[in-house]
Amino acid sequence: MLDREILLLDVVDGLPQGEAMDINHMLSERGVDVTIRGSNDYSDMEGSDVVVVVAGSGRKPGMTRMDLLKINAGIVKSVVSNIAKFAPDSIIIPVTNPLDPMVYITHKVSGFERNRVFGMGGMLDASRFRQFIHEATGHSRNSIRAMVIGEHGEHMLPLTRYSSVSGIPLCSFVPQPKLDAMVKNTREVALKVIQTKGATVHAPGNAIASMIEAVVKDQKQLIPVSTYLDGEYGYHDLVLGVPAVIGRRGVESIMDLDLNDSERRTMDAAAESVRTAVASLDI
Ligand SMILES: NC(=O)C1=CN([C@@H]2O[C@H](COP(=O)(O)OP(=O)(O)OC[C@H]3O[C@@H](n4cnc5c(N)ncnc54)[C@H](O)[C@@H]3O)[C@@H](O)[C@H]2O)C=CC1
Ligand SMILES: CC(=O)C(=O)O
Numbered sequence: 001m002l003d004r005e006i007l008l009l010d011v012v013d014g015l016p017q018g019e020a021m022d023i024n025h026m027l028s029e030r031g032v033d034v035t036i037r038g039s040n041d042y043s044d045m046e047g048s049d050v051v052v053v054v055a056g057s058g059r060k061p062g063m064t065r066m067d068l069l070k071i072n073a074g075i076v077k078s079v080v081s082n083i084a085k086f087a088p089d090s091i092i093i094p095v096t097n098p099l100d101p102m103v104y105i106t107h108k109v110s111g112f113e114r115n116r117v118f119g120m121g122g123m124l125d126a127s128r129f130r131q132f133i134h135e136a137t138g139h140s141r142n143s144i145r146a147m148v149i150g151e152h153g154e155h156m157l158p159l160t161r162y163s164s165v166s167g168i169p170l171c172s173f174v175p176q177p178k179l180d181a182m183v184k185n186t187r188e189v190a191l192k193v194i195q196t197k198g199a200t201v202h203a204p205g206n207a208i209a210s211m212i213e214a215v216v217k218d219q220k221q222l223i224p225v226s227t228y229l230d231g232e233y234g235y236h237d238l239v240l241g242v243p244a245v246i247g248r249r250g251v252e253s254i255m256d257l258d259l260n261d262s263e264r265r266t267m268d269a270a271a272e273s274v275r276t277a278v279a280s281l282d283i
Contacts, residue, residue, distance in 0.1 A: 145165075
């Protein structure tokens with residue numbers, strides 16, 4: 001595939017082709033020389049540098065991400081087998097939920113080195129945490145840095161100690177009850193969006209785009225991503241969200257943060273949740 005080409009691939013005949021035409025018309029008006037193509041044929045992805053996997057069902061109001069485990073595991077396995085066949089040198093960014101088990105499947109089924117498989121979840125969670133910090137403090141979004149690790153699910157870990165406004169740690173000027181409310185809202189807000197409009201769209205799209213940009217432009221950005229751990233944070237053979245430096249080679253390094261007892265308990269609960277889910281699958 002040419003550098004400035006994006007392929008949309010879906011099982012539904014006509015859907016990616018229609019989306020491609022629509023997006024090309026928009027890009028034409030904006031003078032952007034990137035070509036979008038739609039296809040139902042996996043062989044069209046040959047030569048792709050980065051492949052984003054969003055295939056699968058989304059959760060409906062009342063569902064947790066983990067409720068999608070069985071149905072999406074089969075879909076992701078088949079999609080990833082095709083990626084390994086037709087784009088063996090690519091970087092894969094899984095997005096399908098439940099994210100962390102899907103990243104684990106992707107890593108195992110593709111056989112790709114762990115740096116070439118990392119999921120989008122933490123960056124979206126951090127954008128939500130950032131918005132709650134903005135709403136609670138009134139400070140410019142530009143001055144806010146937020147970090148969210150753990151599971152992209154019930155055991156998400158918004159790290160108040162590692163989040164800041166203009167370099168000043170959040171916990172040094174926001175009272176604990178307010179911090180607790182921000183953490184709770186960050187964990188729960190996706191469901192509120194789904195209850196009101198059916199799916200989360202713009203914020204996930206933006207997070208995916210930023211992650212691709214970090215790879216393509218070799219930005220070495222520190223981003224929370226869902227990645228395979230081999231000893232980091234004390235976990236082996238497990239996928240969880242952690243801060244990582246993202247560049248041309250994908251995950252170029254993982255930052256092993258020092259966690260306090262309470263943070264460690266949430267991280268352990270996240271690890272247990274993902275491990276149990278993965279153990280229930282036939283990979
Ligand atoms: N990790 C994250 O932060 C986020 C994850 N998600 C997850 O991403 C997934 C997709 O969500 P949406 O785009 O809202 O759903 P959607 O229903 O709009 O799109 C999913 C697409 O997957 C296609 N598909 C199904 N099986 C396929 C296969 N075998 N091969 C190729 N395509 C196939 C469907 O035809 C459909 O067009 C869901 O699991 C959702 O929960 C969504 C937003 C954020
Ligand atoms: C759908 C989902 O996982 C999210 O918006 O966080």
